[in-house]
Amino acid sequence: MSVRRKPRFKKSSVKTFSFFLIFSAIVWVLVQFSKTYTQLIEIPVNYINTPLDKSISDERPKHVDLQLQDNGFNIYYYKIFNPQLKVDLSKAKETDKELVYTLQNHLSEIEEQLKIDFENSRIIQEEIVVPFQFKKEKMLKVIPNIEVNYAVGYSADKAVKLTPDSVKVSGPEKIIDSLVSVPTQSIRLNKVNTNLDGNIGIDTSGYGQLSFYENSVKFTQEVEKFTEGSVEIAIEVENVPNNLNLAYFPKTVIVYYQVNLKQFENVSAADFRVICNYQDIKKGDDYMIAQIVEKPGFINSIRLNERRIQFVIKR
Template structure:
């Protein structure tokens, strides 16, 4: 019986001791956090309302230093949640290619944002100096990145058109002088069987310092019913030396083409020309490459059934 009582007493003592230990620790933490401290805290800044004719430099200050005199709870809050400060550059003055934002002139706005009393705390910097460059305007050619796959029997005679095909941008002179064009975002269209008429955004990746007057352009294309045709043509060999007896095979090839159904009857074999240039033959080769040098303007997707033309030189 004596042994059991001692064990119960010891367990009870440990629980009591642990309770008072935890309680003491909590009280100590509360006391410490209730004390007033002075800490230097970096407050990130965002810049708003930059003048339209100016581009602010990447070397602008990224933060202000706040000397905060407050209890530990508030200091802990600022360190953990790290509030940001919005700097309205429309309230800055201009001095020698710099925008100067004076802290003292804007204390009311800063206090409201940071929820601080500047009787006990202060921002170390007296002013925020933001270098700038005057913006330069330029027209950039828009390059379409539109991948089109047509439905069977459909195609287009003309490439995709953009409207506008150029856009105005403004930005730092050093940056804007290095670029001449901007592309659209990648757009993939499949099984197209009707006229295209849509809108696509510009890809401004990496061009964040430029201001675009247009963020998207319209695209158009006339899509029509097409059919495939073919003609057989004699192969013409040019630039063969007069003293060379050249025999080649095949003597003719088949040209396959795609044409608007309305233009099919207007295609004639005489509108095509297939040529092999003997001068282009590399040493040791026994073949020439046939090329289509003439074709009607209204046909497309042209191909040959055979490009390699074998030859032998007769002695």
């Protein structure tokens, strides 16, 4: 008795069939994509060069509608890569409370941006109307965010100076009215032993709705050689009751200070006054706190060798 065998497909036949199937699919896709279609595509709008004295509304148009008549390849290019249209608002016409950008007046620019031919395509809108509000202008004080660490033996009599020390900004009234100052960018200068002279940017982060008429300012400072001096000053005790016999120690303290080398000879003990206030003593304490209440205005880094002044009440 003979046994019937199942027919077998040769591997070469399967490969040939698969090749022609894939080839046919590719040809079909190419044919379909080569045909001309008409498609409506939303093109996102990016607004540039907004006038500094105006703030455009959040209700501004976000896109324009492009009716594109082209082959499938180009249409899917626009859908996948989604090119943007840059609208230069400095070229728009201003009406009462709107900026009107007439698209027909800028067709060559649009063609170059979007890489299209308006012979077979068109933008549905004739113009883009952008509502705006006039910005309020204000001068804001610029605060230096500059940390200066001087080299040993150097310092400065005056703080870092900014030029200009205020800048004009414009923006929505509700934001402008809440501001009085704006900081510079943060920098740290170490081992400084020469005069400062440079430019620093204004820190505009967090102020996206404001327009700054200046983006940087100049900073300067005279840095000079300083030296340390010291004087011995007698302590004065104030507000001691008349019937109280108060004895305290020490009777004098040493005041240490830094001074410009050029003014060192101008400092004397008579320029200082150190006091203790009896009324500031807390119950149970046996000491007073010494404070410097008078000193020359041109010295800095001032300190005392002793602040706690011991006292006893004699009976």
